[in-house]
Amino acid sequence: MTTKRNWLKVAGLAAALLAASSGNGWVADEKVTLTLLSSATAAPALKQAIAKFQSANPNISFEVSVAPDASMNVLLPQQLAAGNGSDIYVDWPGIYSTQAVGVLAKNGYALDLSDEPWAKSLTGTLKTLSGYNGKVYFAPLVALGFSTTYNQTALDKAGLKIPATWDEVLTFCKDARAQGLIPYALGAQTGSQTQMPAMTMGATVIDRDMFWTEQRTAGKSSFATSGWLTVFDKFEAMNKSGCFSQSLGTSEDVARSLLATGKALGFFGPSSAFKIIQGMTRDKLVFTTFPATNNPDETLLCVGIGSGLSIYSRTKHPEDAKKFLAFMMEPENTNEYATATSQVPALPNDKFSASDSATSVILKAMADKKTAPLTNQMWPNPRIVPAQRTATQQMLGGSATPLDVAKAMDQAWDQQ
């Protein structure tokens, strides 16, 4: 009996040791739910990525909430300031708006990601835009171009060609108006659209790298005394030449549908809009650079870092959140996300191939070193962009001059 009891004890101990040595010990992987706040534009692609992540990490589930893009700059900072921010949130690089990572990090709402392996590969402008005070707080997923999309089918019908020089732009507008067509659909009723022509032309005319922004930050230049005034002059010249039609009464949605239906021949906007507009029409669309001078060789494509991901500084699951960001920053997953959103990876890799006209133009411009960064992402406070939008609307309405636009932006810049 004693021998039998001893054998039972040994068997029991062996069974316990076996259980302890398998898997992760006594307790299975802890189930974690991460909350994620996404913009409407990023949500479909993010959900696809989440599904893939979850198949490899079944213990991590997600609660995704989606907000309209236009509401993110209100909803995101308010949630963070109120203490009920999502563990992970979609935001933008730089410090130019209330949903830009620099502003959020400055106020302590973003987690320091500097020690992440992918963060160490960020250099130069990309690193500057992804952080604050030398630290990284933002996972940059994609980059996008800001230029013009044309309806090639409508152009062919009208017998017109995409202009290659500045003078050809003005002639193009005149010829299109003569046929009762809108040369460029500009949804200036929507604030962000008012910036598009200026940012597109600014890449070529003024800010080939971040040099002007640095000069302005040091107080050695201003909007009113630099090539930015030339940009606003050209913007006004286009308006007076009839390049836009009732732009102030047109929203971005209406502008896109004007291009899709062929009533307009061109549209100023980000490359991410290309896929959206292509989904509205069977016409052939082309995304291309916009000539702001009469020398085609000078034309540069404005390329900016698009939305990415940051982690709430007060998250209860920092390691799991970091795991998801590391997953998203793997080239294969970034490529899939970029393809789904008609953008290119922010960190270039040779495995990405263009999926449409817009992304192939961006990749070619990057390869040919014919790009300039979207410099407003480094403007120092969130009042400059709204000042630009308001003053530009007044210029389009004829109640302000290009100099007024430049001065309004300088005044907003100097308000710290």
Place this chain on the structure above:
Amino acid sequence: MSPSTHVFPDAAGRRAPGAPSRLEPRSIAASIRHWFNVWWFVLPALVFYLAATLLPAIQGAAEGFTDWDGFSPEIRWVGFGNFVAMYNDPAVVAAIAHTLIIATSLTIVQNMFGLLLALGVNSQIKTARILSAIFFAPAIVTPIVVAFLWQYLYAPFGVLSSAVLSLGVESPDWLGDSDIALSSIIAVIIWQHSGYSMVIFLAGLQGIPPEVLEAAELDGAGPVRKLWSIQLPLLGPAVLVNVLLTIVHGLKLFDVVWVMTQGGPGTATQTLSTLIFQNAFAFNKVGYSNAIALVLTIIALPVAIIQFRAVGIKRSGL
């Protein structure tokens, strides 16, 4: 005294005939129980009102004297600095003007349309009930939905523009022309809410004793005379209610303006409410935004006092 005949004291504290006096003896315990029961029912609503309305309002008012950006833990007291800045800010001056224009336009035009609709529906036409439902229908649609709908109707190549073009006339830029954008928005609000004013006027018209109008007819009064000398004077309370409602509505209007134009083009349709929103959430100037909100409160205060006194007059039966 039966519950049906119980009458509360009026606003001046005068007791209706036959009502129990507050001086009638009651035991202390009964008194405590009475007031405990009263406050027990009032307490949840009072707590909610304090937490959701009064305390945030006081906090917001205090923030109007700071330069807080809504984010940072540091809040700096600036005294009347925000109000001085407002005095020199052309956007604020324009917003006050636009807000008053909206409130005045709604008060006059919306109520005029409402009265005309009520007079029409109150006539002997067979389709009166159907028509009153049709006229009231827009009032039950969410304002944001109405704003989006009309944004598309007003758009270039939209229904309205196409209709005007079909007449051989160039269509105006309804929301893009700074001279007419505000009027375009006001027209939408009037379209949506005239039915609401109509309903209140209709209730007033239907409360006029028919024999009064019959007597006037016998004396030879025509429709215009009846309207001017009998119906309008007896519609006094309905007019007062509609005027106060439209003034308050006009002063605090935000959703329709924000959806349709966001205060643009430029600042052509900027109101105090949109300016408050923009300063708080686009410019990170929460302190300044609260200062503007205080100004709006001061503008709306006389209306609130008039409304309060009007309710008091109504209760006293004067």
